[in-house]
Amino acid sequence: MNQESITRDATSFGDLPAEVHGMIASLLDPYDLSLCVLVSKSWRAIFHRYLWRHVAIRVEDSEDFDLQLVNLLNANREHIHSLRLSADYGDVLHSFMELLSPSSYPRPVFPILDSAEIVAGGFDESTDETMAQFLELTGAKWKRLVLKETEKSEYGLDFGSESMEVLARHTEFLEVFRWMSDTGSTDGLVEQLLCSAPKLKELSVVGHYNSTGGYLDAREIVDMEWVCLGLEVFECRIRRIPRPDITRNIGDSSADEYVVEGTLEESLDLQRQVYTKLAMLTKLQVLKLGLVIDFYNTSEYELGDKTYRRQFDCLAMTLDSGLDLLKGLKELRLVGLEDMEVYIGEKEQSWFKEHWPNAQIVLGEDFHDEYLE
Known part of the structure; x- marks a missing residue:
């Protein structure tokens, strides 16, 4: 040739x-x-x-967002699939939305945006209304939403009923939802996702660096119809379980001051219902039910309160409480039980090795050594 x-x-x-x-x-x-x-x-x-498919914008101060940046985003808005916004200080989301507010910009601003990560810095007081407005920017369907905070965060990102109302229109497509929350109960928001997001692969609701974060109420979730049976990561506390088996003193007080009231029969019945619910998630690779809080980044006062901030209304994770109902979770690689009042003995250790041979069981640094022998 x-x-x-x-x-x-x-x-x-x-x-x-x-x-x-x-x-x-x-x-x-x-x-x-x-x-x-x-x-x-x-x-x-x-x-x-x-x-321009994946755009990450980081500024030291939220006031550093400028029109030149917005003009670049506007010129390339049809290409942007994912957007990451972070600022060391200031209200990152509010400042960003203010720059997008002129009526000359078409709506939706980002026609194919389906993934976002918002990282709150110090003094961030983003509101639920602002979050809802941000979620309205896309003409696509949200697949991934990550709301994070840094060690400097004091208030965090607010995700409430208005935001959920918008996200609810996208739950058929949602695959990842991570939320560092400084609230207590999740006010039914996370429960709504569990019941309406069939493609959800990762659900993570943890506390930020100065709080213990949200939780699911055990009594409420047992009556719900979860649809996210392909879930691979479940990271959220489950609380409000009576634990009359906890009889030791907690600090200088009796356990009665910290344990949810109820009989042993009521406790075991509720725990077995929760185990049955979790057992449906046969694709799980990560199951973290423990208290997620970085005590090493908190003040000495808060560190001293660690004893009182344990979970005393959680699953016992013992065979007597119904742990065997989870033997079908064969894909598990990590089980996080940090700072939970669990009583893991020799029979539970043997059970873990038999049914979860590939899983790392994390019990926390202050877990009693005799449970690990």
Whole structure:
């Protein structure tokens, strides 16, 4: 074959199918993509949309958001699938939304946005109304929503009934929901997701650095019809379970001051109903029911309160309480039981090895050594 025929039959990069372009672009980081768009006009036409597919914006102060940035986002809004916003100080979400408020911008602002991560910094007082407005920006369906906070956060991101009203229109497609909450009960918001998001793979509701976060009420969830049976990560406390088996003193007080009132029969019945509910999630790889709080980043006063902030109204995670109902969770790789009042003995340890051989069981640093022997 001569050189002329080789040149005539050769296929250029631009002739490759769009699917192949996408596969190649997915392997490149933002820096590499930025180089690709500089190669030629044809390469720019191919790679430009992938360069703007995932946008991460971090500023020191939320007031650093400017119109030049918004103009860039507006010019490339049709390419943006995921957006990450973070600021060390200030109300990151409110400041961002204020820049998008001029009526000259079309709605929805981001036609294909389906993933967002909002990271609150210090002095962030974002409201539920602002969060709802942000969720309205997309013309697509939300697949991933992550609400995080930093060690500097004092107030956190508010996700309430208005935000849930918007997200509820997207639950058929939602796959990931992570929420660092400084509230107590989840006010039925997380429960609503469990009952309306069939594609949900990850549910994480934890406390931020200065609180213990939200929780699910055991008495309420047992009567719910969960639809997210493909859930792979479940990270949320389950509370309000009577634990009359806790008889030790808690600090200088008797257990009665911290334990939910109820008989042993009521406790075991409720626990077995909760276990039965969790047993439906046969795809679980991570099950974290423990208290998620970083005591090492808190003040000495709060650290001293750790004894009183344990979970005394949680699952006992013993065979006597119905643990065997979870033997079908064969995919588990991590079970977090930190700072829970659990009584793991030799028979529970043997059960873990038999039924969850590939799972790491995390009990917390202050767990009594005799339970691990």
